[in-house]
Amino acid sequence: MNLETFKFEIDGDGIALATFDVPGRSMNTLTGKAIADLGAIAEEVAKNPAIKGLVITSGKSSGFCAGADLGELGGQGGGSAKPPANEEARLKAQFDSAYRMNGILRALETCKKPVAAAINGLALGGGLEVTLACHYRIAANDNPKLQLGLPEVKVGLMPGGGGTQRLPRLIGAQAAAPYVLQGESMKADAAKSLGVIHETAPTADLVEKAKAWVKANPNAVAPWDGPNFRIPGGAPHAGGGRNPVYTFAPAMVAKQTWGNYPNAKYIIQAVYEGLQLPMDAALRIESRYFVKTLMTPEARGMIRSLFLSMQALSKGESRPAGFAPYDVKKAVVIGAGLMGAGIAYVQAKAGIETILLDVSQEAAEKGKAYSQRIVEKDISRGKTTKEKGDALLALIKPSTDYSLCDGADIVVEAVFENPEIKAEVTKKVEVHLGANAVMGTNTSTLPITGLAKASVRPANFIGIHFFSPVERMGLVEIITGKETSQETLAKAMDYVLKIRKTPVAVNDHRGFYTSRVFGTYPEEGMTMVAEGIAPAIVENVGRMAGMPMGPLEVSDSVGIDTMLKIGRESAKVAGKSYEQNPIGDLVAWIVESQNRVGRKAGKGFYDYNDKGKPSQLYPDISNKIEVKVSECPPALKAEYTKRLLYRQCVEVARCFEEGVITDARDADIGSILAWGFAPYSGGVCSYMDLKIGIKPFVAECDRLADTYGERFRPNALLRDMAARGETFYSRFAPKGEKAAA
Ligand code: NAD
8 A cells, every 4th residue: 555644554463553644744634645545544454354453543642633634625616716617527526525535434434344543632523534434432531632523614614524424323413413513522521421432541552442442343333334223312204303403403503693604504404314314325415515515605715714814824924024033032011901901911921021011000010910810710710720820920020110121022002092192102112122122002093104203213113903802812913104114014923923813914094904994884884773774673684694793782892982082083184073974973962962882881872781791772762863664674684784794895995905905815814803704704805705706796886885875886996806807815815826716
């Protein structure tokens, strides 16, 4: 056998050991070659009379297998925006390729010799599916990182290596639902009590124990190939078809996903249909739904953004090349408020010595207390130890003394959003910085080029925009001003990567990228309310479109008073009165006449309970605005969905045209991580490219502009892209990469 990804040996008792060990990788994934190797192994075990049985294990200390190689899968249809040249041929090729893995695993399962899996660490997706096709599974009980699960659903896919068929047959459809439908994973003990694995043992003993089982069970067959097999909990048609899981699962999925995730629907169909058939036919059913899933724009967008781009950006692929790595060891945070306190925590967590400055020692200490609370919680939940917690806290030095900043590698200023105060602290801290240090500001709205005027080294000055709560939000928007050097950008990215966040790079503009686009969502929602559409309809349509909150709840979270302030300032610049526009009138009314500023006050567009959760929409909104639309049939829902999502997308196109953002991956990842734009789409660009198509998007935006206003009017860039048949991923592909579409 010509194996590349497995080592294969046969011991004196005729037990073969296949050790999965993809060369040059720290973790095994099921590449095309690995699947081919597995096929060759299955064939050899079946036909070689000297082999009495097989044990499969992994040669990686990191685990058994992380699943399918999504990079390869993305190439099959996940990454490309181009419609297939020959749909039928492509579908057939994809079915054959999807079924290949199923065919090989089924051959292994029916090779008439016992096959055992010795699972030393995590086995996810295709990794778990390989083990499910073995007759016996034993997993390590001394590896805290061991997880078994089927996470495919989370990137728009479905298990395609028998997972939808074998797991429900092993433990019943109801018990399998959280793993197959929600992508949950289980530890070894839970897997044993559920019946997913047979035994646990220390890592060092796994292979020997698996071999012993193989020797003792020469006639092993899969339970479903044995006589009198019954699916735990019953087959779909058992009890006259009244098995409740098949009734409730589609309803629960619809409630959680609003029908936005076709993969969830296909998983249910594969389980329901497959479980009524023998395994061979069931696996073909699964492969058919797998192909259907893979071809959806949702799967293509999600694999590309949530897996491939996220990985690329989190590894710093968009960092400018040619600059030495910048290792931040000492950092200063100025302003120990909401943001500064969180930034200090994530820095210390990454092992960075942190000087946390504020106007008084008390304010600085208060900022450090934030880290103290997180650490205490983590210790109580067993997420960290006291020693590690103490070491983290010792890295944060709260103070008012700027001389402590001597020798710092980077500063992140997070004082009030006021250009004078920001200028003052910039001047004060720069006195203590070396010529190479980076001066960063966490401003959310003030142009970087303007703030850089206070700096003695504007080339070193950069926007480093965190999101709240800092310790939970994975994105950092890095903003280069007119004079910011590429070297400073590279250094800021190294810093962001060191604190384990995902950086996206944008250029200077009021609101930058994320705040500017995100702001259009609550604005459009409020416009709809001001037009007389019932607030409950607007909120529900927003959530059903896949946004994490309705636009009014978003306004409450941001603070309606802040919106009023910003709205009035912008109107003043434009020489208008804010209250002249319907949103301005509504916002001013709710803040000034009703004294409701949002979640922080417990009342805004919603009333909030004592846990800070919205309890009901403020009923008196109807005193201000007469409700003209109080029912929402499907056609209206579709129209309102377009208003809420297309409005954001048009703004994204403007950001590209103005050069605020230059890489489609940044735009997509930014939109999902910063404001939760419909994640099933893969982000704003993928939504336009794959889900809608640029040409129809432009036509529809023209119609929306004619109906609702110029804010929907497509810009010249969109028209040009539509005329040339381009997509965002072809026109704004990562630098140096060939167009993906
Ligand atoms: P905050 O009011 O919670 O904290 C500001 C802190 O700065 C206070 O502790 C204050 O005492 C301190 N401060 C004021 N003047 C100072 C000075 N001269 N020297 C040292 N410290 C001083 O504000 P925040 O929400 O943490 O916002 C800070 C910055 O981050 C602002 O620029 C804001 O726009 C930006 N930002 C905020 C958010 C958010 O969600 N709150 C998100 C991204 C960015």
